[in-house]
Amino acid sequence: MEVKKDSGWAWMISLATFTAVTLETGTVKALGVMLPTLRQQFSTPTWVIGLGISLAPGFGAITSPLAGALSKRMSPRSIVMVFSLLAVTALIVASVSTSVPILLLSLLSTGISRIYNLQLKSFLLGAESVVISQMVIYFEEYYDIANAFGQAGMAVGIIVMPPLMQLFLDIYGWRGTILLLAGINLHFTVSGALLRPVSTVNDTHIGKIHNNDYIPLVQRKSNIDSYLANVVYYLDLTLFTDASFLSMLTLYTANGYCLTGWLVYLVPHSIDLGFEPYHASFIATAGGIGNLIASIVYPFMTKTLSPSLLLYIGSLMITLSLAMDPVVSLFHSYIGLALMSIVFGFWRAIAMMSVMKVIKNVIEEEKITNAVLWINVGYSVGSILSGFFSGWFFDLTGNYVLSFLTLSAISLLGICPQFLLEIGNNSKRKSLSK
Structure with missing residues (x-):
């Protein structure tokens, strides 16, 4: 059975993304709720626990290239x-930790193990793609709706997990809460058993679903004898010479x-x-x-505003919402905190849903x-740095104002390269048209 763009089977990707994002975001947010308790339990500085929590999403993202490499050898189901x-x-190991090193090592292992999360979001594309890039490939007419639905998982994770974890903390303590969190994440194993095997995809990234065994990736460019040349080819290291990619x-x-600092x-x-x-x-x-x-209104916003404009507006509003923290903290x-949180959540979602369409416009499809x-x-590098520095700033100043001001500044700096690059490209196009 051939998988086509905007098909019913393609919507399974959006559903899988929704589920994966819900638990990934919810788990990090849940650990954030437990930060004061863990800091007190282990009598350790804030930055140590914050760094440990940031290792989960951080190393999960670092394993992205490994996920792509493994998918060339193993079935997504496995x-x-x-x-x-x-x-x-x-x-589970984290729930029985008796020292900070064991806790940090278990959280690090959680991050590395989240390679499965990346694969769950990409099982339809098997060997050729990972993470939410597959939605760019499998959706055309309904991409905005599918993207919005998939990213709504972040909203569900943020809405449900904090009060739920606080309730668990009050009833079961921090060890029981982490154990329950492990149980919630266990459903991914069952999800994996239900994944249908896929064949190697062709050049248009449209594959065929088979009910037999997984078909491994066909060896490409066998005439390349140099190991280094193979590494450059399979990992697309030439991307690092592309200004558009570097801005992204x-x-x-x-x-x-x-x-991560906010979560x-x-x-x-x-x-x-x-x-309280x-x-x-x-x-x-x-x-x-x-x-x-944001997930609900985004498809309507894209009818009148370009992805680039939404990305710039979203990044600016994120910066402004975080910059308001000193005023909110003073009073x-x-x-004020709730409103700041709503604005951040809304525009962060708008910006991140827009960025995938920007990537589709500036990066070649095969890359x-x-x-x-x-x-x-x-993303993982930024996540880990935030876990450390945001906690360290608190230990240094005794409050989180500097931490949130730094988040605001980083948000503004992050969008500057893409903004300057687009201005330069527009200037070049105008010059060539004259």
């Missing part, structure tokens, strides 16, 4: 089931820094301002509501897969 079990096992890499690095430290920041933990958890829920609203305003893999590595 990858999802094996690595999901590893991730769950790592969370910078943008995703900044996004990783801002999102991990928003609830601790609210508690530090004097709000359970009330503080609903500050994060407000951000999820903003994200969900200890619960409503999109590896481009998305590499920008996810950039």
